[in-house]
Amino acid sequence: QSALTQPPSVSASPGQSVTISCTGTSSDVISYNRVSWYQQPPGTAPKLIIYDVSDRPSGVPDRFSGSKSDNTASLTISGLQAEDEGDYYCSLYTSSSTWVFGGGTKLTVL
């Protein structure tokens, strides 16, 4: 079973950029582009912001971008805004047809 590791927290000032990493412990992350990212503001349901490593659903600002290198996927948020505060989760669809989430990263906009 894959495990995904995210930093517990990140912070940056408005207008700056921040990157959240998601590191896999097996070859699942390397082999497939099945990584997605979710934003969860406090007290709300998660929302899809990146799918297939780097694609954005309609309506998600291009300030959000995703990438992958080796066994690590990354979410970058540029031009930070106060409304970007919340928890961010990566997710991987595994070769066993199951999903696994990272532990989540709390983003604070200073």
Next chain:
Amino acid sequence: QVQLVQSGAEVKKPESSVKVSCKASGGTFSTYAITWVRQAPGLGLEWMGRIIPILGVTNSAQRFQGRVKITADRSTSTAFMELSSLRSEDTAVYYCASVRIIGTTSFDYWGQGTLVTVSS
């Protein structure tokens, strides 16, 4: 755009069962799978299982196997998640989410969540 509306909050006794519903609208139910994700208070997201309604196929995370039952009623575009042998650690918000059967493997749309509290 798919909309998912879940049933209301539940309070259950230990060792009992809970059944949460998730009604889909605004999309074609047969083109989606419905997955269930839970979030314990102050903790992260945890994938529980999935059903592909048009096929009636289900699979679940190993830690829930034997305790979770996921079903769907295609006539009402509603999916259900039943969790049995409840314990206090099952207190959580339970979400349903849609995943396209073909194409991406991301959770495109989410329900509003259902709080299940397990307490004696």
